[in-house]
Amino acid sequence: MARLKTGVLISGSGTNLQALLDAAQDPDYPAEITLVISNRSDAAGLARAEKAGVATQVIDHREFADRASFDQALDTALKAAGCAFVCLAGFMRLLTADFTESWRDKLINIHPALLPSFKGLDAQAQALAAGARISGCTVHFVRPEMDAGPIIVQGAVPVLDGDDEAALAARILEVEHRIYPLALRLIADGRVSVAGDQVRISGANGAGDAALISPAG
């Protein structure tokens, strides 16, 4: 079966990109990473793509007069590479409604919190400041509103006494690396459908682990 041709947009270290590249190494994985685009030429993730033999492109938002023309350049590059699907992986630019609507249900994002809590920047710091006992990460379809859209997969982690932002971010990131390849696989296998604000997954296996209770005692 043809693999889903996927573009990945990054701005930084690209560890989630790496998780997707690693998953796609398996010929049985139903998606392939066709193109990686960064808006920053110094993004470490670019080297990860090159190492995996995946085409890269830098499209620097500062070279465009407005968001619309930047997004148009992204769209053109993705289509030229034959991408049928797009993953945002630490891509730190807001996309226009024109872009998100034209890629509707073909564009997903990962966010380091259990949405709809803690949208926006510094989600891990927001969870700490709110005193949350459990946080996590979310893969969701992108809608024009920031960090909103039907939720595909979530993973939860405890927030431990003494956590600082770095400790919590690292604990969440490990789970991000599990759920992003999972979400893309479910979609590329044709198991995911969107009904309004909700996602249905055919043959979903219930919860992966036992209930997470934090603190445990």
Ligand code: GAR
């Ligand atoms: C990840 O934690 C991702 O969830 C977050 O940026 C980090 C990127 O790390 N994304 C957002 O905050 C988007 N709102 P990575 O470059 O190592 O994948």
